[in-house]
Amino acid sequence: MTSTNHPLDLLVRNLELRARLSQEDRDAILALPYTLRTLDHLTYTIREGDPPRECAVLVSGFAYRQKTTQDGARQIIALHLPGDALDFQNMYLKVSDHSVQMLTRGEVAIIAREELQELAQARPAIGHAILIKTLVEASIFREWVLNVGRRKARERMAHVLCELGSRMDALGLTQEHGYELPMTQEELADALGLTPVHVNRTLKLLEAEGLIMRTRRSIRFPDWERIREAADFNERYLHLDLQVPSSS
Amino acid sequence: MTSTNHPLDLLVRNLELRARLSQEDRDAILALPYTLRTLDHLTYTIREGDPPRECAVLVSGFAYRQKTTQDGARQIIALHLPGDALDFQNMYLKVSDHSVQMLTRGEVAIIAREELQELAQARPAIGHAILIKTLVEASIFREWVLNVGRRKARERMAHVLCELGSRMDALGLTQEHGYELPMTQEELADALGLTPVHVNRTLKLLEAEGLIMRTRRSIRFPDWERIREAADFNERYLHLDLQVPSSS
DNA sequence: CCTGTTCTCAAACATATGTTTTATTTGGAT
DNA sequence: ATCCAAATAAAACATATGTTTGAGAACAGG
Numbered sequence: 001m002t003s004t005n006h007p008l009d010l011l012v013r014n015l016e017l018r019a020r021l022s023q024e025d026r027d028a029i030l031a032l033p034y035t036l037r038t039l040d041h042l043t044y045t046i047r048e049g050d051p052p053r054e055c056a057v058l059v060s061g062f063a064y065r066q067k068t069t070q071d072g073a074r075q076i077i078a079l080h081l082p083g084d085a086l087d088f089q090n091m092y093l094k095v096s097d098h099s100v101q102m103l104t105r106g107e108v109a110i111i112a113r114e115e116l117q118e119l120a121q122a123r124p125a126i127g128h129a130i131l132i133k134t135l136v137e138a139s140i141f142r143e144w145v146l147n148v149g150r151r152k153a154r155e156r157m158a159h160v161l162c163e164l165g166s167r168m169d170a171l172g173l174t175q176e177h178g179y180e181l182p183m184t185q186e187e188l189a190d191a192l193g194l195t196p197v198h199v200n201r202t203l204k205l206l207e208a209e210g211l212i213m214r215t216r217r218s219i220r221f222p223d224w225e226r227i228r229e230a231a232d233f234n235e236r237y238l239h240l241d242l243q244v245p246s247s248s
Numbered sequence: 249m250t251s252t253n254h255p256l257d258l259l260v261r262n263l264e265l266r267a268r269l270s271q272e273d274r275d276a277i278l279a280l281p282y283t284l285r286t287l288d289h290l291t292y293t294i295r296e297g298d299p300p301r302e303c304a305v306l307v308s309g310f311a312y313r314q315k316t317t318q319d320g321a322r323q324i325i326a327l328h329l330p331g332d333a334l335d336f337q338n339m340y341l342k343v344s345d346h347s348v349q350m351l352t353r354g355e356v357a358i359i360a361r362e363e364l365q366e367l368a369q370a371r372p373a374i375g376h377a378i379l380i381k382t383l384v385e386a387s388i389f390r391e392w393v394l395n396v397g398r399r400k401a402r403e404r405m406a407h408v409l410c411e412l413g414s415r416m417d418a419l420g421l422t423q424e425h426g427y428e429l430p431m432t433q434e435e436l437a438d439a440l441g442l443t444p445v446h447v448n449r450t451l452k453l454l455e456a457e458g459l460i461m462r463t464r465r466s467i468r469f470p471d472w473e474r475i476r477e478a479a480d481f482n483e484r485y486l487h488l489d490l491q492v493p494s495s496s
Numbered sequence: 497c498c499t500g501t502t503c504t505c506a507a508a509c510a511t512a513t514g515t516t517t518t519a520t521t522t523g524g525a526t
Numbered sequence: 527a528t529c530c531a532a533a534t535a536a537a538a539c540a541t542a543t544g545t546t547t548g549a550g551a552a553c554a555g556g
Contacts, residue, residue, distance in 0.1 A: 049484070051493065067390060070480040073398040077390045089386060092379060094493060097387045097485040113493070121372065131340060131379060134386065138337060139345045141389035142315060142325045148397040149441030150321040153543070184503065193397030195544055200505060216504095216552085232318040236297075237345040245299070245342060245361070401513070432533060443514055448535060464522085464534095503552070510545070521534065526527105 006030050007059045007109040010083035017170065018136065018243045019129035028123055032116065034109040045086050045100040045108065052096055054110050055087040061106015062182040064191070065089070067098045076191035078140060079103070079160075081167055088134045091116065104182050136239045143237045148193040151232065156192050157202045158211065158231030161219060166235050178220035206230075254278050255307045255357040258331035265418065266384065266491045267377035276371055280364065282357040293334050293348040293356065300344055302358050303335040309354015310430040312439070313337070315346045324439035326388060327351070327408075329415055336382045339364065352430050384487045391485045396441040399480065404440050405450045406459065406479030409467060414483050426468035454478075 012026050021029075036059070039045070045056040045063065058080055065077040077098060080086055090096045091113045102108075120127035140163075147159050165177035173179060181188075185203070189196045206212045211227045213220045221227050260274050269277075284307070287293070293304040293311065306328055313325040325346060328334055338344045339361045350356075368375035388411075395407050413425035421427060429436075433451070437444045454460045459475045461468045469475050 065390070067394045069394065069398050069403075075394040075397040077393050089383060092376075092383055092491065092493075093387070093487055094489070094491050095484065097487070098390055124369065127375075128340075131382075134379075134383065135337065135340055138382065138386040138389060139341070141386060141393060142313070142346055144393050145325045145389060145396060146315045146317065146323040148393060149323040150317050155317075185505095186503080196503095197505085197545080198543055201543090204505080236343065239341055239345070241342070243340065243342050245340075433535095434533080444534090445515075445536090446513055449513090452535085497556105499554100499556085501552105501554085503550105505550080506548085508546090510543105512541105512543080514542080515538100515540070517537090517539105519534100519536080522532080524529100524531090526529085 007036055007107070008032060008034065008057060010059060011057045011085060011109075014083035014085075015126075015129040015133060018239060018241065019125070019132045020242070020244070021125055021129060025123050025125050025129075028119055029126065032111050032119065034111045036107060036109050038105065038107050039102045040105050041102055043102045045102070046090055046096050047099045048096055050096050051094060052087055052090040052113055054112050055085055055091050055116050056100075056108040056110050057085045058082050059107040059109050062103040063100055063106070064103045064187075065098055065100050066190075074190045075193060076187065077144065078137065079164065079191065081171060081173070082106075083171065085130075085133070087113075088130055089137060103187065132243050139237045139239060153192070153194055153198055153202045154205060155230065155232055156194070157188075157199065158206060158227055159233055160188070160191060161206075161212065161221075162228060162231045162233040163238070165219075165221065165224075166233075166238060166240070170238075170240055176221070177224050178218070181217045181219050255284055255355070256280060256282065256305060258307060259305045259333060259357075262331035262333075263374075263377040263381060266487060266489065267373070267380045268490070268492070269373055269377060273371050273373050273377075276367060277374065280359050280367065282359045284355060284357050286353070286355050287350045288353050289350055291350045293350070294338055294344050295347045296344055298344050299342060300335055300338040300361055302360050303333055303339050303364050304348075304356040304358050305333050306330050307355040307357050310351040311348055311354070312351045312435075313346055313348050314438075322438045323441060324435065325392065326385065327412065327439065329419060329421070330354075331419065333378075333381070335361075336378055337385060351435065380491050387485045387487060401440070401442055401446055401450045402453060403478065403480055404442070405436075405447070406454060406475055407481055408436070408439060409454075409460065409469075410476060410479045410481035411486070413467075413469065413472075414481075414486060414488070418486075418488055424469070425472050426466070429465045429467050 008030050012029050046052055060082050063080040063086055066074055068074045086100045120130055147156050168174040168179045169177055185199045186196045189199045207214055211230055256278050260277050294300055308330050311328040311334055314322055316322045334348045368378055395404050416422040416427045417425055433447045434444045437447045455462055459478055
């Protein structure tokens with residue numbers, strides 16, 4: 001059990017949450033050439049329309065996927081936590097169909113696209129782990145379509161708060177699902193398909209109901225089961241375990 | 249140029265729209281053992297919670313991906329056309345996080361999951377083609393998050409109508425983007441995160457604006473450019489061409 | 497420590513979309 | 527042909543969420 005400080009160690013652990021890697025696979029990932037860079041809030045990792053040349057791996061801080069409407073409305077499509085590779089969704093396509101931006105200041109390890117692709121090809125277990133990870137991301141997209149399409153503001157809000165709680169929990173970034181919310185209410189609004197003022201109303205409502213406790217950006221859930229219920233939150237879609245098929 | 253009647257030929261053509269396959273790859277796909285079955289409207293191909301054991305390939309008719317809320321609200325996540333494999337999104341995961349159902353009566357070729365996975369492993373080009381296809385599906389999920397989250401009913405409606413037009417066009421199922429809408433207004437509502445009543449209003453509105461012409465379920469666009477604009481529709485997210493990276 | 501900018505919060509008002517109900521039309525089954 | 531169930535359509539009314547505006551609080555940069 002190595003507890004290295006290698007920036008890509010987080011990526012390895014991230015992949016190993018759902019797929020099996022051999023020691024050689026791990027080492028091969030850690031041997032990838034990369035550039036470590038600190039990026040400010042709002043810095044783009046990739047922009048819609050650009051050809052993906054590299055893959056950024058989030059080492060610290062948070063990021064999000066985003067698309068905008070012709071008249072400037074922004075929709076946040078996904079949130080990313082340390083250890084997430086930000087460009088698996090793009091790097092096998094010719095041009096990016098959406099943008100990825102830093103949600104907070106943070107560090108990123110940049111890997112050349114071909115390096116990663118060659119590794120995935122040379123080591124099928126790594127390719128498979130990447131496939132699994134992209135499929136889980138797609139599952140989260142699906143849940144977001146449901147969330148934004150069919151849940152009311154209160155449930156919708158509660159749902160992303162739960163998702164963040166669960167995912168941070170899986171990384172050990174929280175105590176009892178409580179965490180520091182890494183975004184403003186305006187950004188929350190863009191993730192929920194709501195308006196900033198309605199986000200504010202809704203947070204106040206959840207607070208008044210005793211479903212959440214807030215001090216500034218810090219969120220705590222006095223009763224995790226109760227908010228799970230209120231949010232209609234079922235973590236199945238996060239596929240938070242080893243994805244070895246229950247063979248037939 | 250073989251114009252066979254093999255049911256899986258559609259799948260091959262579907263994959264070849266975006267990825268390169270060799271003649272051996274094609275043959276290997278066509279050599280897959282499969283069961284042809286005719287499924288009625290609403291038949292499930294896979295259900296949320298089930299472990300995926302097989303992959304259905306749509307041969308004729310239409311299907312959709314779907315999730316529901318605890319209190320029964322349904323959201324349609326994606327629409328599928330002939331040639332689409334319905335279970336790429338599930339078959340590498342342990343349990344399905346959503347359901348797939350027939351939108352119309354139609355035929356399906358059922359392939360055992362392991363057969364397909366083994367083929368994808370044995371022939372990297374096929375594995376790659378599958379990866380590309382799942383990534384494009386994910387791209388469509390993202391566009392739907394934007395559509396449902398940030399576009400008003402009119403644009404939202406116009407947008408799915410355009411998506412269907414474009415995708416059917418790519419299959420040669422349309423004349424000048426006009427086509428037979430394979431779903432009821434209630435199903436449309438579930439795809440749009442709207443109410444059937446409002447779907448009806450919105451269709452009437454688009455019709456009154458001269459953006460669409462309808463007779464029953466048949467849709468035509470008097471001016472494709474005009475509705476594209478009204479829909480804020482940019483087909484980039486469909487990645488309708490060969491995905492060979494513009495190498496750096 | 498000050499200062500400007502960015503966030504949060506609030507209130508009053510506007511509107512897009514939802515709800516309920518009922519009528520009409522359509523299409524598939526007998 | 528006939529009939530029943532489902533789909534479309536329409537109207538009247540309800541409400542969740544959006545819009546606009548502004549004030550106080552927090553924070554970042556000098």
